[in-house]
Amino acid sequence: MRVLVTGAAGHVAQQVLPALERRYEVRPVDLADGDLSDAAVARRAVTGVDAIVHLAGNPHPNSGWDSLLGPNVVAVANILTAAATTRVVLASSIHAVGQYPGHVDTQLPTAPCCAYGATKAFAEAAAYTHSYSSGGSAICLRLGACTPTPPARQALDHWLAPEDLQQLVIRALEAPVRFAIVHGVSANTGSHWSTANTIGYRPSRDSSPYRLEVGDDPQWAPCQGAD
Ligand SMILES: NC(=O)c1ccc[n+]([C@@H]2O[C@H](COP(=O)([O-])OP(=O)(O)OC[C@H]3O[C@@H](n4cnc5c(N)ncnc54)[C@H](O)[C@@H]3O)[C@@H](O)[C@H]2O)c1
Structure with missing residues (x-):
């Protein structure tokens, strides 16, 4: 299978590419190959591939609309338009449902906690x-x-280990389902993120052994949920 990976120079792609390259014929692209908010660039990128892992985007939850619209809205629309009937695996985020304070499963409607989360809810739609x-x-x-x-x-609560990320993306590329939303988190003890899914993703890692080692960093706190 020939797989386009966008955002290939980014943090997520760097963790997943080795596993994809062992299994598929991978075409990695990033900004140096063109801006995907240009429809012609997106069309060129997807030409001849069987599946797309779309990771390119602005990953910063505190971003304003001016820096989100191009990478997280227009580029997504361009990739999906160019993809035609191809399988697309899209990087969404837990911020698409970040307003829920408790247990979250994928049956709940989106409830973004920030503009970034709203772009991910758009991507899912x-x-x-x-x-x-x-x-x-x-x-x-x-x-x-x-x-x-x-x-x-x-x-x-929402850590995704590299091994689980790799398994998740491979399942997403190969699962015989037409559409699914999956929470990309590991099997973290006490997590309120449901990992129930229809693509066969079975996380194996748990953040709890790290509980005593990690410090506080408010930067990793989810956006403020609704009361
Ligand atoms: N890193 C995380 O923990 C995390 C968590 C939740 C969701 N995500 C999502 O996963 C995806 C990848 O995140 P990341 O952390 O690897 O981000 P990153 O910033 O490290 O990598 C994103 C890559 O996309 C490229 N890119 C951005 N805009 C582009 C455009 N218009 N055209 C072409 N390339 C473009 C950048 O050059 C960059 O290399 C993003 O969609 C992000 O929202 C990441």
Whole structure:
């Protein structure tokens, strides 16, 4: 299978590319190859591939609309338009449902906690349209904190270990389903993020052994949820 990976120079892609390159013929692209908010660049990138892992984007939850619209809205629309009937795996975020204070499963409607989260809710909606109106298929991964080890106490709940990230993306590329939203978190003890899913993702790592090692870092706290 020929797989386009966008945002290939980024943090998430760097953790997942080795596993993808062992399994597929990978075409990595990043900004140096062109800005995906240009429709012609997106069309060129997807030409000849069987599936797309779309990781390019602005990953910063505290961003304003001016720096989100191009990478997180226009580029997503361009990739989905260019994808035609191709399987697309999209990087969403737990911020798409960041307003929920308690247990969150993927049946709940989106409830973004910030403009960044709203762009991810848009991406999920656009991916749904890609699946059911355009004849393609799409899997949206609501990624948690993608780091080699949990970066802070505030991230123990939504940490996604590299091995689980790799398994998640491979399942998302290969699952015989038309559309799915999956919480990209590990099997973290006490987490309020449900990992129930229809693509066969079975996380194996748990952040709890790191509980005593990690410090506080408010930067990793989710946005303020509604009371
Ligand atoms: N890192 C995390 O823990 C995390 C958590 C939740 C969701 N995500 C999502 O995963 C994706 C990847 O995140 P990351 O942490 O690797 O971010 P990153 O900033 O490290 O990498 C993103 C890459 O996308 C490229 N890019 C940005 N805009 C582009 C454009 N218009 N055209 C082409 N390339 C462009 C950048 O050059 C960069 O290399 C993002 O969509 C982010 O929202 C990441």
